[in-house]
Amino acid sequence: MGTTQLETVPEPKYWHLKTVLSEALDSEFSVGEILPNERDLAARFGVARATLRQALEQLELEGRLQRRRGVGTTVAPPRMGVAVGTEQHSWPGTAGDAWQPADCTAAVPPAGIAGLLGTDTDTQVHTVRRSRVNDGQPVAAELLYVPETSVPGLTAPDAPSGAARARAVLRELQRLELEGQDRAVELGSARVEDARELDRLPGAPVLVVTTRFFAGGRTAAVSVATYRADTCRLTFGDPDGVVIHHGAGAPSLDTSPEPVT
Amino acid sequence: MGTTQLETVPEPKYWHLKTVLSEALDSEFSVGEILPNERDLAARFGVARATLRQALEQLELEGRLQRRRGVGTTVAPPRMGVAVGTEQHSWPGTAGDAWQPADCTAAVPPAGIAGLLGTDTDTQVHTVRRSRVNDGQPVAAELLYVPETSVPGLTAPDAPSGAARARAVLRELQRLELEGQDRAVELGSARVEDARELDRLPGAPVLVVTTRFFAGGRTAAVSVATYRADTCRLTFGDPDGVVIHHGAGAPSLDTSPEPVT
DNA sequence: AAGTGGTCTAGACCACATG
DNA sequence: ATGTGGTCTAGACCACTTA
Structure with a gap:
């Protein structure tokens, strides 16, 4: 065998493809530009469409691309920084x-939430749905679980339904003294309802931020917020932008205006 | 048409599969148990292997499964909580x-890092590699970038190489007064080197935590830490465990012992 | 109606771990 | 040597958007 064969471990095609595309995105495309369709791209690189899609999926996961069914694949803008830690110690x-x-x-919360709240697994709690919009784009959907004991002013089922009731629950919460809170971030996949609200397909990757609010010596409320993982960078502390980390190890500066309040 | 046709939007097969498997995992399997192999599972459910794999991928993304080439697919333990916010305000x-x-x-840092540090794009900085192990399992790999101006005691290239030099840089850092720090969390995919250290395949989903350390009125160091997204839940604030959020919307309590520190 | 990305199939071969 | 998950192919059809 006279061939050189330096690659002891040949790189998978989709990985190499991802690298090539990533460099092309940096040099030859600008934000918002639409790429050739998948069939053409696959043909151009001499791979099956499934292989090309594997590369595109990774690039989308890293926030470099945005794909929309029926429309096409576009170059995504840098991830926007969404402040998560600044409202610390506020309801x-x-x-x-x-x-x-x-x-x-x-509604009766999922078992895990009931455990955090200390309620029985068949006890209803106020379940507030909220949504967060940045730059005119939905970035997060939240479910806020508030036991009725935390907002005694509303125990009777008299409250109006819908948004008015949501505001009433939030208003009652403010009356409590917030003693502390607690956050965790993990990777999840969007449930059908969240996906619809976030304008993504079910199963899309999301960053799940679970927050416990403490008052009166116990957990007074629990919030589960799902952020679009492709477009969001969660910032803690100073609301200034930090860094964009491309998976390939070539972070670039984020110069977005950080429009958070 | 006399057929019922209640499903206006038929659920994709892999999504339904994922739901079925998820319930099976909750009821019929225990942590560490190995599942039947992919070919058998696909046959059992009457789908192609690629379709089954799409479901397994999602479950692995949510931390429910662990797949290892040459070995098999096992039921993953609940995600471990790793404290990220407790060492706040310490080097x-x-x-x-x-x-x-x-x-x-x-080494010359990536352009984005250089921008954060305020160094030229061709200036070398101390680049410290660190790793984090919890429960005997690697959970994170970090690159810490320290400009030579932040640790003037080491400017000369006399320092020993390797771990000894890493400790020397860290020791010098302690001498500065830390004025504040700044964090951001985003989704990424593991670079080849990180993947090897985290015992995952390249491209595996990771949570990238970027931290800026401020001293002397400027950014004195930048840390980029990549955590395994499948096994880790990043906790901020109190190091107590919070919640496990299964993507399907059925969180369950985390009863792991939280061996942090 | 045409074009896009999303789903699905039925194979094949490869890299890796284990006995 | 065997069995596992990982990669790849060449097709097909579907759901969605836009014109």
């Missing part, structure tokens, strides 16, 4: 906290 | 901060 619903209450129902 | 390298210095070289 949800405080004036100008970037969230917009959408709805409120009484 | 990296402080005693018992869960990180283990591995190496240090002088």
